[in-house]
Amino acid sequence: MRSLSEHLSLYAQYHRDPRNIYTHFAGIPLIVISVIALLAIPLNWLAVMPAGLMVADVVLLLAALFYLRLDLRFGALMLVFLAICYWLAMQLIAWAPAYGWVNALAVFVLGWGLQFIGHYYEGKKPAFIDDLSGLVIGPLFIVAEWCFLCGFAKSLEADINAAAGPVRVVK
Numbered sequence: 001m002r003s004l005s006e007h008l009s010l011y012a013q014y015h016r017d018p019r020n021i022y023t024h025f026a027g028i029p030l031i032v033i034s035v036i037a038l039l040a041i042p043l044n045w046l047a048v049m050p051a052g053l054m055v056a057d058v059v060l061l062l063a064a065l066f067y068l069r070l071d072l073r074f075g076a077l078m079l080v081f082l083a084i085c086y087w088l089a090m091q092l093i094a095w096a097p098a099y100g101w102v103n104a105l106a107v108f109v110l111g112w113g114l115q116f117i118g119h120y121y122e123g124k125k126p127a128f129i130d131d132l133s134g135l136v137i138g139p140l141f142i143v144a145e146w147c148f149l150c151g152f153a154k155s156l157e158a159d160i161n162a163a164a165g166p167v168r169v170v171k
Helices: 004-012 018-038 055-070 072-095 097-122 134-149 154-164
Strands: none
Touching: 004 134, 004 154, 018 055, 018 072, 018 097, 018 134, 055 072, 055 134, 072 097, 072 134, 134 154
């Protein structure tokens, strides 16, 4: 399995323009929120599943285990990020229960729209086109980028910049 630094370095190769990174700060959470809302499908029709368990819960558990296995500190940050996204997804559904999936789909389209605007500035396709793991690494990338902006994890940031190159300066 790749290390945290390797995953983030590979993903960062597609994200060196700050405008692309900034659009991801909004786009990725919107996508995560919408996917959770779209996967809020009860599993209680399976006799072995407890009432209230949803497909989203299982997917989030697997993602959380992946992040924690990759790195405990960033895994803990991802748990916070995922918990916030989960709460927002449930609010999105509760806002209009009969149309929750429509709202989630609209948020999904908005999130991807922001992603593609960012990649227009980047001049590169999204990372997941070459490696599907980019879909799981994207949320971790923005959490790491927030840490870097706050002055944390400087050695990890240096490793990523050494592997992927520095973030470009936009004039």
